[in-house]
Amino acid sequence: MRTMDAGPPREWDSPMYREAVAQFQRVAETMNLDENIRERLIKPQRALMVTFPFRRDDYSEVDTLFGYRVQHLLTMGPTKGGIRYASDVNLGEVSALAMLMTWKCAIVGLPFGGAKGGVRVDPHGLSRAEMQRVTRRYTAEIINFIGPNRDIPAPDLGTNEQTMAWIMDTYSQHAGHSVPAVVTGKPPALGGSVARREATGRGVVSLIPAAANHISLGFQGARVAIQGFGNVGRYAAIGAAQMGCSVVAVSDISGGLYDPKGLAVEKLATWVDERGDLSGYPDGDSVSNEELLELPCDILIPAAVGSVITKENADRIKARLVLEAANNPITLEADDILREQGAFVVPDVLANAGGVTVSYFEWVQDLQNYFWSENEIVARLREIMSRAFDEVLAISLKRKVDMRTAALIKGVQRVADAKLVRGVYP
Ligand code: NAD
Secondary structure: OOOOOOOOOHHHOOHHHHHHHHHHHHHHHHHOOOHHHHHHHOOOOEEEEEEEEEEOOOOOOEEEEEEEEEEOOOOOOOEEEEEEEEOOOOHHHHHHHHHHHHHHHHHHOOOOEEEEEEEEOOHHHOOHHHHHHHHHHHHHHOOOOOEOOOEEEEEOOOOOHHHHHHHHHHHHHHHOOOOHHHOOOOOHHHOOOOOHHHHHHHHHHHOHHHHHHHOOOOOOOOEEEEEOOOHHHHHHHHHHHHOOOEEEEEEEOOEEEEOOOOOOHHHHHHHHHHHOOOOOOOOOEEEOHHHHHOOOOOEEEEOOOOOOEOOOOHHHOOOOEEEOOOOOOEOHHHHHHHHHHOOEEEOHHHHOOHHHHHHHHHHHHHHHOOOOOHHHHHHHHHHHHHHHHHHHHHHHHHHOOOHHHHHHHHHHHHHHHHHHHHOOOO
């Protein structure tokens, strides 16, 4: 009889962490996973919390900031995951996201465990100089915790290529030589990968042919609606149009546009580059972000924020295929409703894994100092995504479970197998 409390440990407790554990426990139950492994995997292996001083541009003002880095699992290789800057970042959120990264990497077969980090600060209120000081001091605080063979950060909410460049520079100054492989998502001038920016969106749409084929939907001319026109949504739109789909609706924070005959995607991208958002674009009818989700379309790609498809609107979604490009865009209740309606949902852990896959390529290229062409990167990305999709679909058909459960079974099983053969030390 197990005497320890098998629930989420108190130190990491937060609504998001509880949800990540609950999702894992459900899958573990379906798989009949070894009890000892189950117990081990709901607790992050390492969690570092730091506080550090941050001098504002007003020299007399020095704040104390909280920073975090959590490594969920060191079994699979180094750990990998983003760093976010936001005013509500906390240990529970970062730990939940680190666990999800473990599953995502294992689903696509990358040799990483999951990690995540963050600083509790509103990046929008910071000048460029302040951003740089926060980043360099945070890096100094976690410097012994990260490294090309230990833990490799990447951008996430509120951080970008420039933030990664400062982390790489700070780490390299301490090492005494350049260490580009310590982060991914760097500018190409520092050993960043070409095609990283497009990777997640490209990866999402690379699954359209196989997914559409599975539900007997012809994808040539299929109507696609995309919520979010940022890094992910824009390249998903461009990719979908290039493969012969008709992108009938797109949106961003300023609202959406709908044209049943199809929108000119490249023109939309140029408009956003020049003006910042989609507002004022001359073609198409205006729709709200909520309306976009319910438009008549064959393929829906939520690529903006989480929890946009809920039990309130799920029964009005008309798409037959939903690709989760954003993290967690469909709530658990809505997922059940969509399934009952017969929609085929490709879950985030699989659909948006193109980003971390090209990050993996970047790390490999940095370690070898040998850089691949864009064509090689795109071809290898397609190959990995398509193999992962086929494997997840096979599990889903064999076990008669939905794609989300199947994807998690694949990820958790890979991790469990590795843990069992490595054994317990000492
Ligand atoms: P981004 O900031 O580049 O773009 C976000 C887009 O969503 C923008 O067009 C913005 O205007 C729009 N948006 C913001 N709030 C909105 C709202 N409330 N309603 C509608 N639209 C809104 O971000 P991104 O990198 O494109 O990421 C989008 C999603 O994909 C996020 O959920 C992110 O976690 C996830 N994701 C991104 C990557 C990546 O490589 N960038 C990888 C995996 C997952």
